[in-house]
Amino acid sequence: MALDLPVLAFPVLTGSHVRLEPLGPNHLDGLIAASAVDPSLYEWSAVPQGREAMAEYIETALAGRDAGTALPFAIVRREDGAVLGSTRFFEIESWKWPAGHERCGRRHPDVCELGYSWLTRAAIRTAANTEAKLLMLAHAFETWWVFRVCLHTDARNRRSQAAIERIGGMFEGVLRAHRLATDFTPRDSHRYSIVAEEWPVVKRRLAERLERD
Numbered sequence: 457m458a459l460d461l462p463v464l465a466f467p468v469l470t471g472s473h474v475r476l477e478p479l480g481p482n483h484l485d486g487l488i489a490a491s492a493v494d495p496s497l498y499e500w501s502a503v504p505q506g507r508e509a510m511a512e513y514i515e516t517a518l519a520g521r522d523a524g525t526a527l528p529f530a531i532v533r534r535e536d537g538a539v540l541g542s543t544r545f546f547e548i549e550s551w552k553w554p555a556g557h558e559r560c561g562r563r564h565p566d567v568c569e570l571g572y573s574w575l576t577r578a579a580i581r582t583a584a585n586t587e588a589k590l591l592m593l594a595h596a597f598e599t600w601w602v603f604r605v606c607l608h609t610d611a612r613n614r615r616s617q618a619a620i621e622r623i624g625g626m627f628e629g630v631l632r633a634h635r636l637a638t639d640f641t642p643r644d645s646h647r648y649s650i651v652a653e654e655w656p657v658v659k660r661r662l663a664e665r666l667e668r669d
Contacts, residue, residue, distance in 0.1 A: 466521075467599075469529070469591040473583045476591055479517055479528035479542060484510060486539025487530065490576035500613040502638055503574045517572070520546060531575065531588050540584055541575035543592065547606070564600040570607055583669035589623055590662040597655040604651045610637060611644040620648045622665075624658035 469476040477483070488510050491503050504513040520526030528544035547569040553560040570592055575585055596602045607625050609616040621627070625648035637643035650658055 466527070467595065469595055470534075471587040471591050473534060473587045474540065474591075475532045475534050476529040476543070476588060477532055479514060479521075479530050479544070481511075481514060483530040483539055483542075484514060486532075487514070487542060490539050490541055491574070494577040497577060497580070498574060498638070500610040500616070500638055501574050502572070517542075517544060520544075524548070528572070529592075531579075531584065533579075533584065540579040541573070543570070543573040543588060545570060545592070545596070546572065565596075565602055567602055567604045567606065568596060568600070570596070570605050583666055585619075586623075586662060586666045586669050590659070590666060593650065593655065593658065593662070597652060597659075602652065604649050607648045607650075608634065608645040609648075611646050617646055624654060624661055625650055626654070 466478040468478065484507070487504075488507055491498070491505055491510065495503070495505055497503075502513075504510040514528075517526065517528035521528060525548050526544055526546040527548065528542065528546075530542055531540045532538065533540055545568045547567075548565045549567050550562070550564075551566040553562060570589075573588075579585060593605060596605050607620050608631070609620065611630060628647040628649055631645045631647055633642035634645035635643045
């Protein structure tokens, strides 16, 4: 069940290195520039190239936001305001708790997925990447109090799988013919998750990594 927009709100998540701003048309030029630096990075990720494709990308992301099932962000470097990439919460779901249950009427999501994440070349494997994940997961587990954050990646995308595993994502298995791949074939996906009980350890790991980046 999707949530009402006032419940999701449109937060700005701010760290020391990056700021996650609610995605909007004002980020169009920055995203075009960020994605154009090295398109070869996005073999297994749907990262648009050019103005028309990026405008459609933003429009689709905002449609999910307006439906209450997604919350997309632009990743912005605090130092100079440069747009580094994008990420989003999606498949945001609220469970139907039975009447009389202590969680009936709960005003935040119960579970969500984190994905559509990409960065320009210079920001990959940097503090920007680590902090963006830390900000989003902290929001999910400490503001929304979700029970699970799920992540999927193309079964062929070894770099993405390694990155998810480094932050503590637990591998759950392979979903066969799960989604349409970037090469327009049925994509097998590696499924990972982080549950609420694991968040303190994941948070500490991300904070330690951020100090080293």
